Amino acid sequence: MKIGITCYPTYGGSGVVATELGIELAARGHQVHFITSSQPFRLTGREANIHFHEVSVSTYPLFEYPPYDLALATRMAEVADFYSLDLLHVHYAIPHSVSALLASQMIEAHTQLSRRRKLPFITTLHGTDITLVGLDPSYLPITRFAIERSDGVTAISSHLAERTREAFGVVSEIEVIRNFVNCDVYVRKPELVAEMRPRFAAPDEHLFVHLSNFRPVKRVTDVIEVFARVAHALPARLMLIGDGPDRSVAEQLALRYNVQDRIHFLGKQDAVHELLPLADLMIMPSQMESFGLAALEAMACRVPAIATRVGGVPELIDDQVNGLLFELGDVDAMAEAAISLLKAPDRLQAMSQAARHTAQERFCTTRIIPLYESYYQRVLDRVK
Structure with missing residues (x-):
């Protein structure tokens, strides 16, 4: 055609x-x-x-x-x-x-x-x-x-x-x-992760990721709220991929919580398929998502998402199986769940595998x- x-x-x-x-x-x-x-x-x-x-x-x-x-x-x-x-x-x-x-x-x-x-x-x-x-x-x-x-x-x-x-x-x-998602492009390659992850987190640190255009509907301030709570409980860092009107607000909030030195503001990136596999968890606390493409791309890379139960997200994420779903704005519950999951490596590994399986079987x-x-x-x- x-x-x-x-x-x-x-x-x-x-x-x-x-x-x-x-x-x-x-x-x-x-x-x-x-x-x-x-x-x-x-x-x-x-x-x-x-x-x-x-x-x-x-x-x-x-x-x-x-x-x-x-x-x-x-x-x-x-x-x-x-x-x-x-x-x-x-x-x-x-x-x-x-x-x-x-x-x-x-x-x-x-x-x-x-x-x-x-x-x-x-x-x-x-x-x-x-x-x-x-x-x-x-x-x-x-x-x-x-x-x-x-x-x-x-x-x-x-x-x-x-x-x-x-x-x-x-x-x-x-x-x-x-x-x-192209499951051959969005895939976790251990050798690439071993090479690139040290640029963003030490071996004993957990790594979070958020990917969006930083518009208010994406609630990037909630990302900072969740991460700050986790970072005060566990060694962790955050990659923020993208840019937009709420970036300066996010930077100010990071300063207020004194976590600015643990956050990588990466701006717009073309090769997101190389960055997503480096993370342990994605944070997607959006006010509305008709589907949740960023979460799908992360899932294909074996990175489960902590997301809000809005719009079409439940059609992608099965709560407690390949990711975690929460009510809009419940940053305390999101942070507590993230901490609990990171302290249970076997459960995190199972969820990571389920995320990849979902991408392969339903959305490739x-x-x-x-x-x-x-x-x-x-x-x-x-x-x-």
Whole structure:
């Protein structure tokens, strides 16, 4: 197939999933065209069967805000026409699904002249495009319209699919295709761990990790709260991977608890698959997670997560089996559980093995990518 993919190319779950999906599809022989404002950060530019098409926006003085959605629609239509794309797959509803709808209509109008077939588009919902942005009264009607006019809609968890039906009154099909991880890339390699872990923790120290974009919904301050309690009871260190608006708040809180010298603020990192296996536990105390991709990537590396029982997280983490779930904001319970687990190495080892097993058996690319391929074909068959 020839597939056009649009996503936000910066750090964030939806962009990561879309980029990794494109990489996996290209590896399976499909021709993938990324149509985005800049090259997605996980692309090297050397992947076979992958093409990048930049969306440029004119800065005309009349426009207070550049009309990116219109420029995107135009570029989508141009790429689809020139490369004879079979379909568009857009990630994050706002504004990508609206742009795809416009592009599809442009192609359809052109079809009447050139007798080319319709260009279908699929929208994948990732979370805040529904639970936050989409529910804004300014965007709710257009979000609902774009979802309803999509030729196919997928959601990354059953929770998100149900939330979309409730919030938008959507009655059409929403296919649940959960997030995935490449289990050959996200894997614990003992020799690499032996080489890299001493940079972040001494042999007698436990190592925690948190990975996010440091937005308020990720509650990075709760990460510091949990870690500070653990660090005052056990020798421990923390790797914070990512960056964002709450970084300075986290730094100030670390100073207040006097644990700043035990925390590594690593900023944005490309090779997170090399860092995650170094940790003993992940802390993911989010206010909302439609799935919990960071936890899945850690689990594939044999790192269980201490997480909140929100959104689609329980669809990934089986409490007390491959990770631990807690109520939102219960940092005391999270810290106590972490200390107890670290003091029971056999239990930690069993949980680490279960985390890896869950990733392999339920969420590896070999299991999820064929679901997308099958869904693409179903959509194509419907619009013939």
